[in-house]
Amino acid sequence: MQDIIILKDVYKIYTMGEVEVAALNGVSLTIRKGEFVAIMGASGSGKSTLMNILGCLDSPTKGKYCLEGLEVSRFSKNELAEIRNKKLGFVFQSFNLLSRTTVIENIELPLIYRKRISKRDTDNIHQMIRILGLDGLQKHYPNQLSGGQQQRVAIARAIVNDPALLLADEPTGNLDSATSKDVMNVLSGLNHNRGITIVLVTHETDIAGYARRVIVLKDGKVLSDTPSQTFTTPLPQTPCETTP
């Protein structure tokens, strides 16, 4: 399978006054097309920073990030915006839907920043709505929907542009366990049926269990990288070897 993400020795260093803090301290990893990866780690482990870099919202201080063969770590802000628009989808913990904007308009949002909207895009919207069970809710506003429905809308928005990579940052953090399960099933379904590559950030092990590979970060470094079948409920306390 094709390598969709290649991170090579990525550093992200923040300067706080005189002190330099390395949020990412030499992370290298490879994610192949169609994978479902969970990134775990305690707060401050650098998982949010990694997510921002993977999501092209931020550029690494040092190191190389290739997305679908493009070295995006060298892209300008505008080029990164275009990459986000065409190749990435985001699902956030707090849904981040535009309030007072209908469901359908929220889903269409990425498309308005494109030069041209093709017939395929509009067909895609209708398909998304059907798949995610949002039929009949098109004209509703986010505040009229349940948390689960809102997250489904966010997922629809994330995949409306047929992204190479779907990034989910604690997508179940604001949901109860039944709805969490529901949303995770939607994500696994998308991964399984449509082959969408998903990178999921979570601190809940049972949510990580939906992924087929779990990467644990600690202090800005990859602590472990294991297939989730071997993954047992408590976080492994024994240090594992880092993948090259």
Added chain:
Amino acid sequence: MTALFTIALRAIMRNKLRSSLTILGIVIGVGAVIVMISIGQGAKAFVEKQLESLGTNVLIIIPVSTTHAAARGTTGTITLTAEDTFALVKECNAVSYVSPGIRTTTQVVSGNMNWTTGVSGAGPDYQIIRNWPLKDGRFITQQDVNSMAKVCVLGQTVVTNLFGTLDPVDKWVRVKNIPFRVIGVLSAKGQSPTGQDQDDMVLMPYTTVQRKIMGVTHIGYALASSATAESRFEAIDQITSLLRQRHRLRPNEENDFSVISQVEFASAVMETSHTMSVLLGSIALVSLFVGGIGIMNIMLVSTTERTREIGIRMAVGARERDILFQFLIESTVLSSFGGIVGVIFGIFTSKLVSYYGGWPSLLSSLSIAVSFLFSNIIGIFFGYYPARKASRLNPIEALRYE
């Protein structure tokens, strides 16, 4: 771009009260500019019209008393004679017409009606000099002057006050118990630039006023006209040297008369009205400027409030430019909408002012176009800073913003 326009419009509609209050500043600004300019222009046009009614080539010669005049045992007011005026026509080639004049205020009686007004003596050329058509009847002739005929021509105000709606021609009026036959009626001329009613006047042959009413031999003033408005300076020079010669003034003596051009007088009035309109216009511009600051204020609040929205838009691929344009369009739509409403408001108000205030106003399409354009420029100018601030946000921080 169309999409950005829709987003901006929707954002405006979402907060109707705030948007309309923001717009109000521009409405008042643009409206004020239009009202002030139209009032200024109206006043200017009014003065210009009056200037025309006076005649641009009319010169007034009045005697002035000098210190030397008293020493000669005369009073300043009797130095000017009808013979002087005849000489002016004969010897000054820049002077086309001259009419000797003398004026007194007295009561005019007709039947049981009376009216106190100015009785002016005039020559037959008076009508040509003042460019003043008759409404009815005939004007004073040279023969009337020669024979000191007891005839008169009435101004509109006098007609209204003595005869009402009746036709006064060939009727009689009494001045100092002498009956005068009305031979003509002047057309209405309206106010002079100094605000006097030019129609409140009775004209008689100047000889009649001199002998029958006042019992004097001198004249009070003379009206002259130069061939053209441009030749008035030449005419003033010729009149001055001729009168000095006729009055036997030595080179070191001051003139015992004065030649005044109406143009100089009126242009002073025009200057004042121009200054006024500039002043009014700049006050209005300040209020438009304040309206612009209002837009900037609201846009700054709005961009802060919508930080998260900006983050979401950036996450799904909005470029800096897209965010910049979104907010710039929003502020421009606000200001240009305010401009449109302001234009309507301004037109309405200036009509109202001229209707109830009796103040002349002149709406010019230029002032409307300029103030509307200016409102757009204000929107772009004051919207740019908040929009740029929004577009420079860091998407990660914007998404985290609560």
